[in-house]
Amino acid sequence: MATPALPAIPQLSTSSGVRLSKEHFLVAVPVAVVAAAGGFLVSRYLSGRSCKKGPVNTCINKDSPKVVHSFDMEDIGTKAVYCRCWKSKKFPYCDGAHSKHNEETGDNVGPLIIKKRDV
Numbered sequence: 001m002a003t004p005a006l007p008a009i010p011q012l013s014t015s016s017g018v019r020l021s022k023e024h025f026l027v028a029v030p031v032a033v034v035a036a037a038g039g040f041l042v043s044r045y046l047s048g049r050s051c052k053k054g055p056v057n058t059c060i061n062k063d064s065p066k067v068v069h070s071f072d073m074e075d076i077g078t079k080a081v082y083c084r085c086w087k088s089k090k091f092p093y094c095d096g097a098h099s100k101h102n103e104e105t106g107d108n109v110g111p112l113i114i115k116k117r118d119v
């Protein structure tokens with residue numbers, strides 16, 4: 001008695017000559033999509049964690065080897081707000097330029113505020 005022939009499985013050919021059955025193709029496509037999405041998400045996660053290297057000071061006293069400011073506590077008064085984003089036109093004091101910088105870059109920098117404790 002002859003064995004009945006198996007039903008023909010439709011096959012798809014790629015441009016490189018690889019022949020895939022429809023079942024293989026239906027498994028391969030979702031696996032490829034999940035792998036690509038996973039790779040994309042991992043690369044986004046890793047790039048977000050790394051700090052970009054480069055100067056933070058782009059324009060203040062660039063001819064000086066180091067920008068340093070010193071204040072006596074007695075001269076500060078009751079409150080002083082110092083820039084930490086290096087974008088202030090009144091550097092070393094904060095002029096609010098960090099808000100625009102944060103909006104443009106997605107950064108989260110803000111000033112250093114020193115004030116006398118309320119008595």
Ligand code: FES
Nearest residue numbers: 083084085094097
């Ligand atoms: S302007 Fe730089 S911290 Fe405010």
